[in-house]
Amino acid sequence: MPIMFIPFINEEETCYYCYYCKRKYSQTLLFEQKYCKYCLFIYIKYSENNYNIDVCVSTKNTQCDKHEPRTLGFCAENIQEWCSYCSEISFFRQIVTKYKFDIMNYDQKIIINDHSQFFFESLESSLIKKPIAILYLPWWDAYYQCLACNSQLELKSNCQKWCSNCFIIYTGCRYCLTTNIIFGITSQSQCKKCKRLLFTNISISGNDTMIL
Known part of the structure; x- marks a missing residue:
């Protein structure tokens, strides 16, 4: 059963009501x-x-x-x-809410189990047919800012947000509370814990890229 009771963006000024039942958090x-x-x-x-x-x-x-x-x-x-x-x-x-991921200060900033590990992987994008990097985090990253440019992330679904400035997609597995950060455009990634496919809805028109 998916874990639906936590938001994917924990930002104080905009996150008041549950995405599903609309009750106050x-x-x-x-x-x-x-x-x-x-x-x-x-x-x-x-x-x-x-x-x-x-x-x-x-x-x-x-x-x-x-x-x-x-x-x-x-x-x-x-x-x-x-x-x-x-x-x-x-x-x-x-669940990480207060800090964006910082690989240089990982031990000081992330409040999770000591044995949790993150790692990168390079995969070919199913859309652009070029290699892109994916960062696999073993926690639910509910921070509201982009890790690359500090822009505020846009929530696109209950488990997907993205930075329109950097074209970085953040997608979470609601069964395992893990997060994949995708540095490029692709139609899917995979949770490394349960192996479920995590789909992204992307439309490409000319030079414009949009997540629906």
């Missing part, structure tokens, strides 16, 4: 990561596999009668422990 206690509590509830209720979400769940009410008693120091890493009546999300470990 909640915010984690740390790092100001936005998420939709209603869509999170639906995901927990119907998903059979929650292993792709690395999370810290805390409690705000020690008197909740929906489960065993919890103390204010309660902290769980299993998303199934989240309770819509008393829980808060302290943070999602693999």
Whole structure:
């Protein structure tokens, strides 16, 4: 089941309401990561596999009668422990919202597992028949600025954004919370974790390139 309760751009001034249910986003206690509590509830209720979400769940009410008693120091890493009546999300470990990717300062700026690795790959574009570089990130990159020119990214779908200045496409896998950054124009890339194809909708007319 895809993970629909987090936005692909976490920018404070424009990201208020859930892309799907239109309810107002909640915010984690740390790092100001936005998420939709209603869509999170639906995901927990119907998903059979929650292993792709690395999370810290805390409690705000020690008197909740929906489960065993919890103390204010309660902290769980299993998303199934989240309770819509008393829980808060302290943070999602693999969602980056505050920093654009910086390969020179990777260790200082990215708050993720130490064992996570990123890597580049050169592939032939299926559209322009020339090699292009793809950067594979093992986290959900919800930052709002282009890593190359600092321009504000344009959200094109629930899992795709792009920089019209640099022609860089950012596409995310909502099953694994990974991100592919594509330095050029192509019709698809692949999640390196689950191997799903991630399609980009691109129209080329003359010298103009547009993502629909």
